[in-house]
Amino acid sequence: MDKKTAQKKVFLEIVQQLRQLIKMEKIQAGEKLPSERVLSERLGVGRSSVREALRSLELLGLIETRHGGGTFLASTHKHQLVEILSMFILEDEKSKKDVELTRQIHEKEAIRVISCTEILRTLPVWDSFFVKLEIEGAVHCRDILRELLITTGNRLSLKIWFQLAAYDGDRLNRSSTEDEKLIIQTMLKSMQLGYEKEALKAYEQWMNTVASI
Template identity: 70%
Template sequence: MDKKQENKKVFLEIVKQLRELIKHEGIQPGEKLPSERVLSERLNVGRSSVREALRSLELLGLIETRHGGGTFLASIHSNQLVEILASFILQENKAVEDVHTTRRMHEKEAIRIICSNQSLRSLPVWESLFMKLEVEHEVVRDHLLRELIIASGNRLALKIWIQLAAYSATPLKKTTTEEEKTMLQILLKSLQLGYEKEALEAYDDWIRYLKKLRGKSSGN
């Protein structure tokens, strides 16, 4: 197991222990959680690891940090959907493919929203990414996808997508070939022109390409 996968495993374990501690101690919505120092000692892990896990739970809306006041369990009525998501994605490897599938659902819906809205299609970020591909022959894949979700204007979808991206088995790095560059340029141009069908087809072609790439890198 490489260092990145090992770190992910440790991180998931800390988050699960935190959730078990909350349940075991009967901490209710609105009540304060133990401090980072106490959690670090009780879970027998470094404070930086505890801090990262707390940040993840806060992003999901499961806890909230009050400046100078500590960390509190969030009100349950405000985060039922992300509570379900958090429970699901912490099932580790058996949920990896479903994590990818759910990511793709959010990304494709973002493409549909952008294509149907003139002001979103005209955002300068699409031309900037297109030119980056043209001139530098590369773009950070996750950056492009994140911009799609941000542009769609759904803040909850963005929260969920960020967590799905964090738990994906393989991080999406930079573009690698001329073939991929062409796919992304078609996607970006179709997006700008509002050609939903073509944009979604280009996206699907790209995802199939990335899956094939992952298969080669894992020796499949």
């Protein structure tokens, strides 16, 4: 089992473990869940793996971490979202593609919203990416995509995106290549100018380049 597959397996096991605990122990929203140490022992995995999986669950709103107080169950109506996503833990190539395309739906919608909203497309963050590209020659791919989602202000879309992006592995968690530099610059500049079609075209070109890596 490769590293990425193992990480996804751990995430699913933790989701299943939490569901069992909720059902068997009748844990109510707002009540405390077992510690990282206990979950680590029950699952037979390292605490760092448990911590990363719990962070993903927190981004989805399934759990809430209170500083110095532990981890608590959030509203139970949010559990269905986690269950739906956990069904796509990339058992085959079709599932991988489904996750990738679903993630891109959120990214493209963010580009549309930003391109059509003057106050969003003129934010200084886009210029900061240009400066980084010119000075350092590269940007972190995930940083740009995440900023697109954050800028729209759609918190639900952002939470879903975080989980979908987690399943795309190293293709997003890296610095952009020289081949990607001009494409990213074109996408950002088109978006800043409000040229929605051109920005989306550049985005599609970028994703095609990412797919080939």
